[in-house]
Amino acid sequence: MTVTTRRNILGAAVAMTIGCTGLMPEAVAADYPAKPITMLVGYGAGGQTDLVARATARVMSADLGVPINVVNKPGAGGAVAASELEKSANDGYTLLFHSNSVVNSAPFIMKQVSFTPESFEYAGMITAYQVGLATQKDSPFSTLSEFVIWARENPGSSYGALSPEARLYIQEIAKKEGLDINIVPLKGGAGMMNALLGRQVVLAFSGGIHYRNPDELKTIASTTTFRHPSAPDARTIEEEGYPLGMDSRTTLFLPKGTDRAILDRLSAALKMAASDEEFKTFTASANIPIMYLDVDEAYKEMSATYTKHKGIMEAAGLTAQ
Amino acid sequence: MDHLMTGFMDVLNPGTILWVAAGVTLGYILGAIPGLGKATGVAVAIPLTFYLTPVAALGMLIGIAKGSAAGSAVSAILLNTPGEPSSAPTALDGYPLARQGKAQKALKMGLFASVIGDFVSTLILILLAAPLARYALLIGPVELCAILLFSLTFIGGLSGGSLTKGLIAAALGVFFATIGLETETFIPRLTFGLLELEDGISLVPMAIGMLAVAEMINQAGNMKALDRETSAISDSAAHEDRVITRVEWRRSLPVIARGTLIGSVIGILPGLGASVASFLSYGATKNASKTPEKYGTGMIEGVAAAESADNAVVPSSLVPLFALGIPGSVIAALLISAFVLHGLTPGPLMFQQQPRLVAAVYASMILASFIMLIIGYTCQRLFAQIIKVPLRLIIPGVLFLCCVGAYMETGSIFSIYVMLFFALIGFFSRKLDFSFVTFLIGFVIGPNLEFTFRQSIQLLGSDITNLKHHPISIVFIVLTLATAWWTGRSNSRKAVVK
Numbered sequence: 148m149t150v151t152t153r154r155n156i157l158g159a160a161v162a163m164t165i166g167c168t169g170l171m172p173e174a175v176a177a178d179y180p181a182k183p184i185t186m187l188v189g190y191g192a193g194g195q196t197d198l199v200a201r202a203t204a205r206v207m208s209a210d211l212g213v214p215i216n217v218v219n220k221p222g223a224g225g226a227v228a229a230s231e232l233e234k235s236a237n238d239g240y241t242l243l244f245h246s247n248s249v250v251n252s253a254p255f256i257m258k259q260v261s262f263t264p265e266s267f268e269y270a271g272m273i274t275a276y277q278v279g280l281a282t283q284k285d286s287p288f289s290t291l292s293e294f295v296i297w298a299r300e301n302p303g304s305s306y307g308a309l310s311p312e313a314r315l316y317i318q319e320i321a322k323k324e325g326l327d328i329n330i331v332p333l334k335g336g337a338g339m340m341n342a343l344l345g346r347q348v349v350l351a352f353s354g355g356i357h358y359r360n361p362d363e364l365k366t367i368a369s370t371t372t373f374r375h376p377s378a379p380d381a382r383t384i385e386e387e388g389y390p391l392g393m394d395s396r397t398t399l400f401l402p403k404g405t406d407r408a409i410l411d412r413l414s415a416a417l418k419m420a421a422s423d424e425e426f427k428t429f430t431a432s433a434n435i436p437i438m439y440l441d442v443d444e445a446y447k448e449m450s451a452t453y454t455k456h457k458g459i460m461e462a463a464g465l466t467a468q
Numbered sequence: 469m470d471h472l473m474t475g476f477m478d479v480l481n482p483g484t485i486l487w488v489a490a491g492v493t494l495g496y497i498l499g500a501i502p503g504l505g506k507a508t509g510v511a512v513a514i515p516l517t518f519y520l521t522p523v524a525a526l527g528m529l530i531g532i533a534k535g536s537a538a539g540s541a542v543s544a545i546l547l548n549t550p551g552e553p554s555s556a557p558t559a560l561d562g563y564p565l566a567r568q569g570k571a572q573k574a575l576k577m578g579l580f581a582s583v584i585g586d587f588v589s590t591l592i593l594i595l596l597a598a599p600l601a602r603y604a605l606l607i608g609p610v611e612l613c614a615i616l617l618f619s620l621t622f623i624g625g626l627s628g629g630s631l632t633k634g635l636i637a638a639a640l641g642v643f644f645a646t647i648g649l650e651t652e653t654f655i656p657r658l659t660f661g662l663l664e665l666e667d668g669i670s671l672v673p674m675a676i677g678m679l680a681v682a683e684m685i686n687q688a689g690n691m692k693a694l695d696r697e698t699s700a701i702s703d704s705a706a707h708e709d710r711v712i713t714r715v716e717w718r719r720s721l722p723v724i725a726r727g728t729l730i731g732s733v734i735g736i737l738p739g740l741g742a743s744v745a746s747f748l749s750y751g752a753t754k755n756a757s758k759t760p761e762k763y764g765t766g767m768i769e770g771v772a773a774a775e776s777a778d779n780a781v782v783p784s785s786l787v788p789l790f791a792l793g794i795p796g797s798v799i800a801a802l803l804i805s806a807f808v809l810h811g812l813t814p815g816p817l818m819f820q821q822q823p824r825l826v827a828a829v830y831a832s833m834i835l836a837s838f839i840m841l842i843i844g845y846t847c848q849r850l851f852a853q854i855i856k857v858p859l860r861l862i863i864p865g866v867l868f869l870c871c872v873g874a875y876m877e878t879g880s881i882f883s884i885y886v887m888l889f890f891a892l893i894g895f896f897s898r899k900l901d902f903s904f905v906t907f908l909i910g911f912v913i914g915p916n917l918e919f920t921f922r923q924s925i926q927l928l929g930s931d932i933t934n935l936k937h938h939p940i941s942i943v944f945i946v947l948t949l950a951t952a953w954w955t956g957r958s959n960s961r962k963a964v965v966k
Binding site: 191192194197198201202205217218219220221222223224226227230256257258259260303305310311329330331332333334336337338340341342344345346347356359360361362363429432433434468 | 514515518605606607608609651652653654655656661663664666667738739788792793794795801805807808809812813814815816817877878879880919922923926927929
């Protein structure tokens, strides 16, 4: 990945010449990329998003003809990395690969985070997170409405929540249906799997890793606006009558003011991942659906989800802490 | 079994053996260098796994994990600076041994205890993964809470001179662990508006500062005295100081067995990790000993207890991953990445989809145990020479590596500030004789205890009588009360005698 080809050197030389003679930025964009790109990732090495980022970087690097160096900057659900990107030069050589939740959800949960869709530029989205409500395979309910009936007959049941969103869902459902449910805090995907398989909770909010154990676990509803490709029969929470569907997707973020031509070039490289055989095998085995969006669609998705999630969280009385 | 034979055939070719050996060596060296460790190994290995065959990639990752767990004993014994927090108890007796000129003996015991713990735990994983993981699921938050409460009683045994000071240090450890997002309602605690503190204080930079940097500053302060000692003692020429005698084997084997058991069990349980295991094993060994007052002065059993438990955690923490798809540890999460990169879904499905690859992973784990023995045995003679090097040459290098290690985990300068802050605390705790071991126990166990307690409140429906459905936790609560009473009584007696 880090082999310096003659083309790169030439490109770098050209870029430097242009830089010195002070030509228009469009000319710079035409030569983009001329040197290695740094890709920030807001989670630690080895996590699911990090893996998607690295696999994406590999495909994009082949298409762009320059190395892409992945740098992990974990902290505060990606807000640390996003803050760093905000301060970076908008020349297209520093970008962030992260869930768009850092913009469309985090500001409503964390007081220190105040990003809006206008804080960054976007060069497309590639995969989606299959978040939903999961339970044991043999549990007496298979849909959300069946769960509501069951929970009404069995007050004091336990629900596992690993994030503020996870609490929001059950609180909203319980409020609307008048249910009595204990919310058990859980730590991360591993804690969630333990609690479900150990039958400590009857239902849990899952970020998607429960699909690793399809013999014992099932999805009763997706909390996204789309049905999960891994469980096409499970209805969405919106189909069940609660307008609470919230989507998050891995997104290529760039600093504010990045040239549109650069965004388009990156987006074209990102699109290569969607059809790359290795990338497809990898995402399939990790149960991560590929849902490519180009630059315009990414902007639209970002502002639409920002407005929607803001509405949902404010209506639920969630205040940023 | 048939699969295992095929697995060995897949692994026993020069290419794969080379990668496993490379992983073990890399891990062992990273582990032995203070400041660097698993976190660095991860950073190095992740991009590499893209380019290797699945078996080689997995073998290498397993090698790194196993190697770094064993290697961390080396710097604990020679420099009193554990390569990883889980080897902190190793230093308690290993370093005094080295200062007595018995460095080779301590290193050998550390290595053998590591290999035995690791090997037995690997066998447990291979033979009993599925049933064990089932039993582990019976240990829910309510039971875990009671077990953690009980493990806090070991602070009594590890406090050193003064129980009061030990408890104060432990309370400080708990305090620092409360910083960050509170896990039930997600309210930030004591973050002073710093985003970097939202996830809490990370164990790696904290431990590097507290254990390695503080110790280096401390030794720099005593440099003249230590140098004089170094030239006087160097490496003992007596044969019995270089090897483990038969008597020592007899005393240590039961200790290793207990350490392996504790390590294997802790590894399977969710969210505890190697540090808890080695502290518990050391504490239990000291409590069970007829001469507990000799611990900390160079008891070879102390090294055996800590290292066997530390290494037994690595294979057994893979049990929940293989049997149920739950990533129980850092290395398990790493392996998941290697699995999915090669198109394999980690979890129970692996056994149906790719039994051959799973068998190859098992085979490479056994292979890694043996390679670890060979590499460790070869390297320890070399490493033992460090004791002859004057400290003025060692300290700057170690401080540099500490900064690298702290920086590597988060890639941010903030981690280095965290390291420096805890170096100060660690330095004063040494000068004022507060135990940094109980501080670490508080730091590691405190947040888990709080979290499982809050889970338990919800699971028990805020009604304490519901505890009757959890007999295991009742047993541990009773044990805790009994131990606390006993420790308190013997402590007050000691005070009367004085």
